[in-house]
Amino acid sequence: MTETLGSTGEFGLIAAVTKGLSQSEDVLVGPGDDAAVLAVPDGRMVITTDLLVEGRHFRRDWSSAYDVGRKAAAQNLADVVAMGARPTALVVGFGGPADLPTAWALELNQGLVDECELVGASIVGGDTVQSDKIVVSVTAFGSLDGRAPVLRSGARPGDEVAYIGRLGWAEAGWTVLARGFRSPRAVVEAHRRPQPPYADGPRAALRGASSMCDVSDGLLADLGHVAEASQVVIDVHTKALTVPEPLQAVAAATGADALKFVLTGGEDHALVGTFEPADVPEGWTVIGSVAEGNEERPPGTVTVDGAPYAAETGHAHFRS
Amino acid sequence: MTETLGSTGEFGLIAAVTKGLSQSEDVLVGPGDDAAVLAVPDGRMVITTDLLVEGRHFRRDWSSAYDVGRKAAAQNLADVVAMGARPTALVVGFGGPADLPTAWALELNQGLVDECELVGASIVGGDTVQSDKIVVSVTAFGSLDGRAPVLRSGARPGDEVAYIGRLGWAEAGWTVLARGFRSPRAVVEAHRRPQPPYADGPRAALRGASSMCDVSDGLLADLGHVAEASQVVIDVHTKALTVPEPLQAVAAATGADALKFVLTGGEDHALVGTFEPADVPEGWTVIGSVAEGNEERPPGTVTVDGAPYAAETGHAHFRS
Numbered sequence: 001m002t003e004t005l006g007s008t009g010e011f012g013l014i015a016a017v018t019k020g021l022s023q024s025e026d027v028l029v030g031p032g033d034d035a036a037v038l039a040v041p042d043g044r045m046v047i048t049t050d051l052l053v054e055g056r057h058f059r060r061d062w063s064s065a066y067d068v069g070r071k072a073a074a075q076n077l078a079d080v081v082a083m084g085a086r087p088t089a090l091v092v093g094f095g096g097p098a099d100l101p102t103a104w105a106l107e108l109n110q111g112l113v114d115e116c117e118l119v120g121a122s123i124v125g126g127d128t129v130q131s132d133k134i135v136v137s138v139t140a141f142g143s144l145d146g147r148a149p150v151l152r153s154g155a156r157p158g159d160e161v162a163y164i165g166r167l168g169w170a171e172a173g174w175t176v177l178a179r180g181f182r183s184p185r186a187v188v189e190a191h192r193r194p195q196p197p198y199a200d201g202p203r204a205a206l207r208g209a210s211s212m213c214d215v216s217d218g219l220l221a222d223l224g225h226v227a228e229a230s231q232v233v234i235d236v237h238t239k240a241l242t243v244p245e246p247l248q249a250v251a252a253a254t255g256a257d258a259l260k261f262v263l264t265g266g267e268d269h270a271l272v273g274t275f276e277p278a279d280v281p282e283g284w285t286v287i288g289s290v291a292e293g294n295e296e297r298p299p300g301t302v303t304v305d306g307a308p309y310a311a312e313t314g315h316a317h318f319r320s
Numbered sequence: 321m322t323e324t325l326g327s328t329g330e331f332g333l334i335a336a337v338t339k340g341l342s343q344s345e346d347v348l349v350g351p352g353d354d355a356a357v358l359a360v361p362d363g364r365m366v367i368t369t370d371l372l373v374e375g376r377h378f379r380r381d382w383s384s385a386y387d388v389g390r391k392a393a394a395q396n397l398a399d400v401v402a403m404g405a406r407p408t409a410l411v412v413g414f415g416g417p418a419d420l421p422t423a424w425a426l427e428l429n430q431g432l433v434d435e436c437e438l439v440g441a442s443i444v445g446g447d448t449v450q451s452d453k454i455v456v457s458v459t460a461f462g463s464l465d466g467r468a469p470v471l472r473s474g475a476r477p478g479d480e481v482a483y484i485g486r487l488g489w490a491e492a493g494w495t496v497l498a499r500g501f502r503s504p505r506a507v508v509e510a511h512r513r514p515q516p517p518y519a520d521g522p523r524a525a526l527r528g529a530s531s532m533c534d535v536s537d538g539l540l541a542d543l544g545h546v547a548e549a550s551q552v553v554i555d556v557h558t559k560a561l562t563v564p565e566p567l568q569a570v571a572a573a574t575g576a577d578a579l580k581f582v583l584t585g586g587e588d589h590a591l592v593g594t595f596e597p598a599d600v601p602e603g604w605t606v607i608g609s610v611a612e613g614n615e616e617r618p619p620g621t622v623t624v625d626g627a628p629y630a631a632e633t634g635h636a637h638f639r640s
Contacts, residue, residue, distance in 0.1 A: 028364060029469055032549070034402040034533050035368035035462070037469050040360040044348060047444060048355035049459060051413035053451040082354040093371030093413075093457045124367060131373040137413045137457035139369060142355070149349055149357050213354050229352070 005105060006098030010128050013102065017109045017126070024122045026088055036124035038089055038141065046142035046149065048079035054134040062177050065104045067192040068136065069111020075216060076140035077119055078196035078269035082214035084150040084205025085142030087121040087198070092138055095131030108136070119198050147205050150273070155211040155230035159274040161288035162281075165197040166190060167219055167241070168258075171265025172250040179254065184246040196269035200283065204273050207281045212273035218264040220309055222272060223288075223302045230274075231299035236263070236288040238305055260311060263304065325425060326418030330448050333422065337429045337446070344442045346408055356444035358409050358461065366462035366469065368399035374454040382497050385424045387512040388456065389431020395536060396460035397439055398516035398589035402534035404470040404525025405462030407441040407518070412458055415451030428456070439518050467525050470593070475531040475550035479594040481608035482601075485517040486510060487539055487561070488578075491585025492570040499574065504566040516589035520603065524593050527601045532593035538584040540629055542592060543608075543622045550594075551619035556583070556608040558625055580631060583624065 005013060018031045029037035038045075050072070052058060058068045073090065080087040092112060096105060105128075116123060121140070155161075172184075173191025182188055196214065204212055211230055215222050220236065227234045243251075243258045251258035274290055275281075293299030303309070325333060338351045349357035358365075370392070372378060378388045393410065400407040412432060416425060425448075436443060441460070475481075492504075493511025502508055516534065524532055531550055535542050540556065547554045563571075563578045571578035594610055595601075613619035623629070 029403075029471065033469075033472050034399040035366045035405070035460075035469075037403070037464070038365045038367060040363055040365050043360055043363060045358045045360050045365055045461075046355045047358060047409075047411055047459075047461070049411040049413050049445060049457070050447045051415050051449050051451075051455065051457055053415050053449055053455065055452070056450050079354040083349075083357070085355070089367075091367055091369040091459055093369050095371050095373050095455070125369060127370045129371050129373055130376050131371075131455070132375070132453065133451075135371065135373065135415070135451070135455050135457075137369070137371055137455075137459075139367075139411060139457075139459040140355075141365075141367070144357070149353075149355075151349065152353050 003102040004098060005096050005100045005102055008102040013105055013128050016106060021113065021123050024120065027122050027124050031125050036091065038124060040143065042143045042145055044144055046080050046083050046085040046144060047139065048076055049137065049139040050076050052136040063192045065107035066111040069108040070115045070193045072136045072138050073112045073115035074194045074196055075269060076138045077115065077121065077198060078214040080140050080142035081196065081198050081201025082212050082271055083142065084147055084202055084209065084212065085144045086202055087119045087140060087142045089122050089124045090116065090138055090140040091124060092126040092136065094126065095129045095135035097132055098130060150205050150209050150212040152211055152213050152226045153229040155226050155232050155274040155290050157232055157290055157292045159210055159290040160277050160280055160286045161223065161234060161272065161274055161290060162284035162286045163270050163272040164200045164284045165270025166195065166268040167215065167270050168247050168261030168265035170194060170267040171261045172247045175254055175256060176250055184249055186246045187250060190268065194267060194269045197271055200271055204271065204281055207275065208279045209273040209275055212271060215268060215270040215272055216266050218266045219272065220263050220302055226274065227302050228300040231293065233291045233293050233297045233299065233301045233303065234288055235291065235303045235306055240285065240287040263309065264311065323422040324418060325416050325420045325422060328422040333425055333448050336426060341433065341443050344440065347442050347444050351445050356411065358444060362463045362465055364464055366400050366403050366405040366464060367459065368396055369457065369459040370396050372456045383512045385427035386431040389428040390435045390513045392456045392458050393432045393435035394514045394516055395589060396458045397435065397441065397518060398534040400460050400462035401516065401518050401521025402532050402591055403462065404467055404522055404529065404532065405464050406522055407439045407460060407462045409442050409444045410436065410458055410460040411444060412446040412456065414446065415449045415455035417452055418450060470525050470529050470532040472531055472533050472546045473549040475546050475552050475594040475610050477552055477610055477612045479530055479610040480597050480600055480606045481543065481554055481592065481594055481610060482604035482606045483590050483592040484520045484604045485590025486515065486588040487535065487590050488567050488581030488585035490514060490587040491581045492567045495574055495576060496570055504569055506566045507570055510588065514587060514589045517591055520591055524591065524601055528599045529593040529595055532591060535588060535590040535592055536586050538586045539592065540583050540622050546594065547622050548620040551613065553611045553613045553617045553619065553621045554608055555611065555623045555626055560605065560607040583629065584632065
């Protein structure tokens with residue numbers, strides 16, 4: 001008989017999950033008490049949280065449990081590095097139905113553990129509950145190691161806009177999966193497991209990034225947040241953006257606009273930042289510029305090649 | 321037309337929720353960026369997380385949105401004080417259906433805010449997503465202000481067991497609600513809004529509590545966690561436990577065992593701790609003793625008046 005959450009029970013699942021966890025020296029009290037205790041030598045803690053719901057953020061027929069774990073950790077760790085911080089730990093809330101195979105929950109956990117290992121973070125606590133649909137909440141923590149946090153509000157007129165990581169791949173993967181296809185494999189894999197450029201967040205902070213955020217809603221939407229918070233105008237230069245071959249293939253096969261994947265696709269968790277022209281770090285691609293607002297283009301505006309962008313700029317949760 | 325999450329949208333909801341938040345001086349970066357930044361002058365951060373799911377942890381016909389907010393915050397803040405820490409902040413993940421009135425989400429938020437205000441904690445970030453059933457994840461943080469954390473593993477033979485707060489009230493409330501009644505009002509209110517004795521956690525730590533935890537699963541179940549972690553035997557003396565009148569009334573009306581409410585009812589978030597006899601703080605009730613294990617009663621055992629307790633000792637999530 002397959003073991004399920006119902007037969008394993010809450011405490012059985014917690015025991016199985018925590019058995020395999022390794023804890024860094026920053027973990028003063030790990031899982032198993034009312035709360036964890038984490039050393040915060042910097043005196044400041046970076047905190048971010050995300051909630052993933054089955055059917056909305058992942059589908060069990062599209063992604064393995066392991067993939068869901070990787071992605072749930074990745075999207076939170078990406079938020080931490082987008083502040084210029086080094087991820088240190090996370091806590092996880094997990095809800096699933098009583099008939100879910102226990103193996104599914106353990107594979108999810110392994111995905112979380114393996115993604116954390118990429119950055120040296122520990123899983124320090126969690127909660128498990130019963131729920132009709134699978135729900136995963138992740139809260140991630142990071143250390144600034146003495147640096148100032150890089151906010152969305154620091155972009156200045158004259159800065160260049162640059163990004164590092166992937167743009168549009170996850171959206172292209174979603175597009176083919178939604179039509180019942182499983183290829184091109186590269187974009188399907190990108191949808192299942194984002195690959196945020198973790199090390200580049202703290203590096204950009206050291207290089208003096210004036211603003212930074214991770215691209216979770218889509219490039220134009222997230223630059224909109226930067227433009228709004230910084231009260232500037234941002235222009236994106238499409239000639240600086242290359243459209244990778246797999247995205248072109250998806251666009252050709254589905255009648256989609258390949259450039260739109262790049263401009264509006266979310267969930268790849270690239271990093272986009274603003275820098276003084278001399279400060280753009282190696283490996284980043286300059287794709288735009290920051291200017292002051294004026295009457296025609298008020299602060300908070302994002303333009304594409306100098307003009308407003310016609311289509312929707314990114315995800316809109318809650319709207320159907 | 322009633323505004324709903326679908327018409328308000330994710331960003332509209334976030335804007336409405338964050339507008340009313342006040343932030344303590346410990347909040348270096350509040351809601352609105354990729355992550356929040358919290359000052360941690362103690363150099364150690366206490367962290368706990370809980371996931372609440374509609375239908376499992378609350379019902380919209382039994383509890384108002386405001387009540388759910390109070391309870392979601394309370395159960396996490398109680399975990400923080402059970403470590404002997406002072407709650408400082410929390411982050412919230414919220415999922416709800418597109419047709420949920422926006423007012424429901426705002427009332428939930430007000431409940432979270434008001435419960436936090438009792439202890440001086442700030443809401444520093446969150447996430448909102450679409451979900452068929454309402455889901456609330458809360459991660460709470462606390463400062464030890466230089467004290468050692470009070471763990472479950474510190475109980476020593478010779479210690480006395482004492483508690484402060486309510487035992488069995490929420491379970492009695494659940495019992496009458498499950499039968500379609502709304503009274504006695506005191507126990508129904510206790511089910512809707514626990515009243516953890518927040519200030520007594522740090523006070524007990526200062527008085528030298530050797531172990532402590534919050535009673536979320538039920539007194540015997542949670543003492544079982546302490547006995548197991550401390551590798552001791554704990555005996556509960558029922559003559560020291562009073563059964564409050566409303567619990568007796570519910571037991572009489574429903575054929576339940578009133579003492580069982582007290583011994584196994586969870587979700588009141590009382591605090592139970594172990595102390596050297598001279599150290600039991602004012603206001604706490606001594607209800608048991610700690611002894612070494614032996615062959616007959618191995619470490620980890622909890623007895624009631626010297627004998628095993630026959631019925632289930634507390635909540636068992638996942639099992640139906």
